[in-house]
Amino acid sequence: MDVRLSPEQEALRDSAAQVVARFGPKAVGQLDDLARQGTLDAAVDESGWRELRAAAGPGTPLASGVEPAIIAEELGRGLADVSFLGPTLAAELRRVAGAPATSSGETVGLDAGLGSPVHAAAPGSSPMVAIDTLGCDWALSLVPDSDGYRLVRVELGPTRSGLDLTRPSVVLGSLAPPALVEGATRLVTADDVTRWTALGLTLASADLTGVMGGAVALACEYAGARRQFGAAIGSFQAVQHVLADAFAVMEGARSITLHAAWAVDALPAPDALAAAAAAKAYSARAARTVCETVIQVHGGIGNTWECLAHVFLRRALFSGDICGDASVNLRRVLRHHGLGGDDGLC
Amino acid sequence: MDFADSPDESAFRIALRTWLAGHNPGLPASSTDDAYWAGMAAWHRSLYDAGFFAMSWPTEIGGHGLAPVFEVIVDEELAAAGAPPRPSLGYLVQGILEHGSQQIKERFLPGIVNGRERWCQGFSEPDAGSDLASLRTRADRQGDDFVLSGQKIWTSYSDEAEWCLLLARTDHDVAKHRGISAFAVPMRQTGIEQRPLRMINGVTKEFGEVHFTGARVPAVNMIGEPGEGWALAMTVVSHEREPGELGYVARYAKMVNDLARRVRADPAAFGSEQVRELGWAMVEVEMLRRHVQRRLSDRLDGIQHGPEGSVDKLLMTWVEQAVGHAALGIGGLAHGGGDDSWLHAYLYSRAQSVMGGTSQIQRNLIARRILGLPAPS
Numbered sequence: 001m002d003v004r005l006s007p008e009q010e011a012l013r014d015s016a017a018q019v020v021a022r023f024g025p026k027a028v029g030q031l032d033d034l035a036r037q038g039t040l041d042a043a044v045d046e047s048g049w050r051e052l053r054a055a056a057g058p059g060t061p062l063a064s065g066v067e068p069a070i071i072a073e074e075l076g077r078g079l080a081d082v083s084f085l086g087p088t089l090a091a092e093l094r095r096v097a098g099a100p101a102t103s104s105g106e107t108v109g110l111d112a113g114l115g116s117p118v119h120a121a122a123p124g125s126s127p128m129v130a131i132d133t134l135g136c137d138w139a140l141s142l143v144p145d146s147d148g149y150r151l152v153r154v155e156l157g158p159t160r161s162g163l164d165l166t167r168p169s170v171v172l173g174s175l176a177p178p179a180l181v182e183g184a185t186r187l188v189t190a191d192d193v194t195r196w197t198a199l200g201l202t203l204a205s206a207d208l209t210g211v212m213g214g215a216v217a218l219a220c221e222y223a224g225a226r227r228q229f230g231a232a233i234g235s236f237q238a239v240q241h242v243l244a245d246a247f248a249v250m251e252g253a254r255s256i257t258l259h260a261a262w263a264v265d266a267l268p269a270p271d272a273l274a275a276a277a278a279a280k281a282y283s284a285r286a287a288r289t290v291c292e293t294v295i296q297v298h299g300g301i302g303n304t305w306e307c308l309a310h311v312f313l314r315r316a317l318f319s320g321d322i323c324g325d326a327s328v329n330l331r332r333v334l335r336h337h338g339l340g341g342d343d344g345l346c
Numbered sequence: 347m348d349f350a351d352s353p354d355e356s357a358f359r360i361a362l363r364t365w366l367a368g369h370n371p372g373l374p375a376s377s378t379d380d381a382y383w384a385g386m387a388a389w390h391r392s393l394y395d396a397g398f399f400a401m402s403w404p405t406e407i408g409g410h411g412l413a414p415v416f417e418v419i420v421d422e423e424l425a426a427a428g429a430p431p432r433p434s435l436g437y438l439v440q441g442i443l444e445h446g447s448q449q450i451k452e453r454f455l456p457g458i459v460n461g462r463e464r465w466c467q468g469f470s471e472p473d474a475g476s477d478l479a480s481l482r483t484r485a486d487r488q489g490d491d492f493v494l495s496g497q498k499i500w501t502s503y504s505d506e507a508e509w510c511l512l513l514a515r516t517d518h519d520v521a522k523h524r525g526i527s528a529f530a531v532p533m534r535q536t537g538i539e540q541r542p543l544r545m546i547n548g549v550t551k552e553f554g555e556v557h558f559t560g561a562r563v564p565a566v567n568m569i570g571e572p573g574e575g576w577a578l579a580m581t582v583v584s585h586e587r588e589p590g591e592l593g594y595v596a597r598y599a600k601m602v603n604d605l606a607r608r609v610r611a612d613p614a615a616f617g618s619e620q621v622r623e624l625g626w627a628m629v630e631v632e633m634l635r636r637h638v639q640r641r642l643s644d645r646l647d648g649i650q651h652g653p654e655g656s657v658d659k660l661l662m663t664w665v666e667q668a669v670g671h672a673a674l675g676i677g678g679l680a681h682g683g684g685d686d687s688w689l690h691a692y693l694y695s696r697a698q699s700v701m702g703g704t705s706q707i708q709r710n711l712i713a714r715r716i717l718g719l720p721a722p723s
Contacts, residue, residue, distance in 0.1 A: 001348060001351060001355060001415045001643065002348060002352075002643050003347055003348065003640055003643040004647070006347060009347065064347075224719060230723075231722075231723045232719075234719035237706075237709075237722065241706065241710075243717055244656075244660070244708070244709035244710075244713045244717065245660070247657065248657045248661055251637070251654075255640045256632060258640060259349055259639070262349050266349070278632040281626075282629050282630070282633050333625055333632075334621065334628070338606065338610050339609055339621060
């Protein structure tokens with residue numbers, strides 16, 4: 001066992017951090033700066049990060065689960081308003097379905113709870129949500145077929161909104177039925193979906209880890225500058241202790257997510273899913289608490305639109321739901337230990 | 347980047363598993379029982395003689411000089427077999443390795459490592475807990491000896507120990523942190539009285555309090571220079587928070603698995619809140635397991651005694667107390683009599699946020715030394 005990042009992985013982390021530091025939003029007002037956003041998107045495009053899970057050879061991805069998790073953490077930390085998680089999961093779907101890679105911007109469509117990429121029995125009968133849609137024109141998802149699933153895609157309409165101010169969603173209406181993806185040579189198996197879900201949970205957990213790190217840094221900066229009773233509020237133990245707790249759970253989330261990222265390809269699919277579910281349950285619960293703490297440390301300002309604290313919280317809540325919230329994933333963990341019933345794939 | 351065993355690690359794991367099949371001492375696997383503490387000395391020697399103790403310590407002192415991950419393998423296999431955990435003596439070894447003279451190291455370390463000499467730690471005092479530097483036990487020079495007077499508390503194994511790693515004040519004219527020295531004190535002499543402390547779970551063999559009234563320690567038994575006691579104490583307490591010492595993770599995993607087995611045997615007997623609590627305990631244990639693996643891997647780049655140990659200690663505390671709550675909810679309160687070991691496990695978990703530095707002290711350290719928040723004015 002040696003779970004240190006390789007020099008290549010460290011370099012990847014550093015270059016992601018640099019891109020986010022240069023082009024990411026530094027204030028709420030900058031979220032509307034489309035020129036900056038375009039530059040960030042172009043930098044991510046050039047890096048090839050969104051293709052890490054595309055096929056390198058027959059069925060094999062270019063990179064393990066660890067590399068995209070490294071990117072996701074840095075993007076979360078810097079509140080990067082650029083699509084990554086969605087396109088990465090779309091590339092994963094294309095690979096397992098044996099479909100050729102595409103240069104058109106694709107993300108994934110999930111059910112309304114963001115739990116599963118599988119359409120209900122009658123396609124189009126229940127609304128799906130395309131996540132992480134910046135720069136994307138298409139959303140991939142799955143429809144059940146005899147012994148597995150077929151890859152389908154729909155074109156995204158223009159309406160973009162949502163809880164997360166950095167990664168808008170598009171609600172896919174029931175009017176446009178999805179079409180089978182051309183060139184898909186394989187039926188997607190239940191095992192594929194399990195592993196895909198493990199990747200989705202892992203990337204969401206990595207994003208949450210980054211969000212926690214960025215939010216704690218924001219609060220520490222504020223606590224060092226804001227003065228009350230003649231002293232920086234960060235000198236008060238009441239403030240120090242909640243931030244120390246926030247930092248500690250962030251480190252815990254990083255550790256459990258690192259293992260989930262490794263497990264995506266290294267363990268049998270059910271074990272990979274259990275590892276990812278544990279990481280996601282831990283990270284989702286932790287991230288909400290941490291972001292709430294960060295709002296509290298900012299006091300009144302933390303409750304205003306202008307403060308980045310709520311942007312972190314919103315991103316945490318959104319990532320917290322991707323491929324299932326804390327409660328869904330707690331059930332997955334219990335089920336892996338032989339406790340609780342089976343409630344479907346996701 | 348690999349969480350799996352290397353071929354060497356795997357071979358070691360199998361050898362240990364095979365040995366354990368014939369050498370499990372059959373002690374209570376939990377530290378919530380006096381029989382467990384009474385059997386620890388023999389268990390230590392048995393593990394050592396078989397080559398399964400001190401895996402990552404230097405070979406010169408009787409260790410095997412392997413990577414710290416081998417300690418984790420030992421912890422995992424012991425817990426899986428239901429055997430008692432390995433004795434946690436790393437604090438003593440690190441403290442003496444880092445601060446002792448060559449002579450002190452050669453005299454004491456082999457006996458600590460091979461389990462032939464039993465030690466206790468004389469740090470805390472009734473009026474010096476979190477504020478350890480205000481300790482008042484004094485060591486006064488008389489000829490070739492120092493004469494000791496004062497009282498220590500929370501002294502683990504004080505009843506069985508032949509030696510005590512003692513902090514005492516040798517200089518009363520300097521700042522409180524600078525006047526403390528460390529000694530290796532022989533315990534079996536007049537002028538030392540110890541009495542066991544009974545903990546909230548009923549255990550009496552783990553901790554004691556020790557009174558020093560004119561006991562003597564040879565001056566050559568001072569560890570480090572005069573006044574180096576505080577530095578040694580900091581080495582020791584930060585080591586106590588290090589991942590290799592967090593061998594409890596395997597024990598927590600075993601408790602969680604035992605609780606899960608209990609629920610599977612009779613699911614109707616448990617409500618959703620109890621099962622939920624168990625689920626969170628599973629998640630917490632998984633987190634700590636991966637966290638320890640990450641920290642141990644980082645240590646392949648060299649040993650560190652940094653403030654990140656405080657993060658590890660906080661995480662471990664939350665895990666133990668989450669497992670404690672699951673034990674309470676599922677193991678239950680045996681109102682009708684019967685097995686109260688789960689209650690004892692829960693009660694024992696409350697000490698985790700106090701011993702080895704309270705959670706409040708850990709938070710102070712994280713805030714100041716990692717987050718860079720300003721000192722209280």
